[in-house]
Amino acid sequence: MKLVVRLLLLVALAALGFWLWTIFFPSPQKVIHARLVKLAELASFTQNEGNIARVANVERMGALFGTDIEVIIDIPGVEAHTFNRRDELMQAAMQARSALSALKAEFPDIHITLAPDKQSAVADVTLQAKASGQGDLIIQELKFTFNKQGGPWLITRVETVKTLRR
Amino acid sequence: MEQGEAQPRGFLYWVRVVAIGRRPKRTLLRILLLVLVTVVTFKFVLIPVRVTGISMEPTYHNHSINFINRLSYLRSEPRHGDVVGIRYAGDHVMLLKRIVGTPGETISYSGGYVHINGVRQEEPYLKKFTDWEMDGKTLGPDEYYVVGDNRSMPRELHEEGVAMRWRIVGKAVWPGNK
Numbered sequence: 001m002k003l004v005v006r007l008l009l010l011v012a013l014a015a016l017g018f019w020l021w022t023i024f025f026p027s028p029q030k031v032i033h034a035r036l037v038k039l040a041e042l043a044s045f046t047q048n049e050g051n052i053a054r055v056a057n058v059e060r061m062g063a064l065f066g067t068d069i070e071v072i073i074d075i076p077g078v079e080a081h082t083f084n085r086r087d088e089l090m091q092a093a094m095q096a097r098s099a100l101s102a103l104k105a106e107f108p109d110i111h112i113t114l115a116p117d118k119q120s121a122v123a124d125v126t127l128q129a130k131a132s133g134q135g136d137l138i139i140q141e142l143k144f145t146f147n148k149q150g151g152p153w154l155i156t157r158v159e160t161v162k163t164l165r166r
Numbered sequence: 167m168e169q170g171e172a173q174p175r176g177f178l179y180w181v182r183v184v185a186i187g188r189r190p191k192r193t194l195l196r197i198l199l200l201v202l203v204t205v206v207t208f209k210f211v212l213i214p215v216r217v218t219g220i221s222m223e224p225t226y227h228n229h230s231i232n233f234i235n236r237l238s239y240l241r242s243e244p245r246h247g248d249v250v251g252i253r254y255a256g257d258h259v260m261l262l263k264r265i266v267g268t269p270g271e272t273i274s275y276s277g278g279y280v281h282i283n284g285v286r287q288e289e290p291y292l293k294k295f296t297d298w299e300m301d302g303k304t305l306g307p308d309e310y311y312v313v314g315d316n317r318s319m320p321r322e323l324h325e326e327g328v329a330m331r332w333r334i335v336g337k338a339v340w341p342g343n344k
Contacts, residue, residue, distance in 0.1 A: 109254060126258065128259055165327050166328070
């Protein structure tokens, strides 16, 4: 009986150690997942967002992207658009915040594939957004490319994915 | 108290019997089994979905509830007229569409009607017709043409097109309004 208790304690201790290890040294997938969740959080805004908070949130959102970010938007029924620099993207984010009174963005599905060298990763995500004043949800599949290159994981490319091909 | 005489059973005893039964261990086991079956069923077999939008009107209304059966296509492939769930990056959010074209077929719209290999199809589920036009598109292997039942909306605003087989999660359980 004593042995069983000792074994159980050992297993519990090992599980605790593993859990602590994942907290202090998260896997790249976990870091990227957290960054995407943060991105959705910072892309969302409410009617009550003040000017200082607005600028701060856009700045914080911009920090998740590399300077030479490439964003390719190609959605049926919407004019195709490409951003090639982080500044352009941040400007567009500011304009969206001015044009809409509120936006709630979420990524309900995130699938991350890490490159063999562990220096880049691709995240396939589903964007679900609800803008104030619009009845329908905005649903769009997106592909994010992340790069590490010695520093933090940064988004270097975002492109829309055609779930249904016409 | 004499031996063998039954203990008086109070109100709390009967509350306990009604709530957790005469054998609590067995009840606990039943609850665990029920939870397990429910989780497995609704997470891996029947995926609950809430319809959002009007692209499947009038068959499925906005905010209606349905289930996608993942096991539908284990032994057979999707067929014409099946309403299926199509995954985006995962299956937390899905498109609900009707299959009108299967691999190898050439799909076109003429006067709002679907034509397969040049032959106009009868689509009893359609209530409103339009003037959608599309030249023939031949589907490759593993490609299915899917469209919503509401073709009264402009085609540009209607999400329809070719879906790869791996995106088809399963078939809708409720057939919807006929």
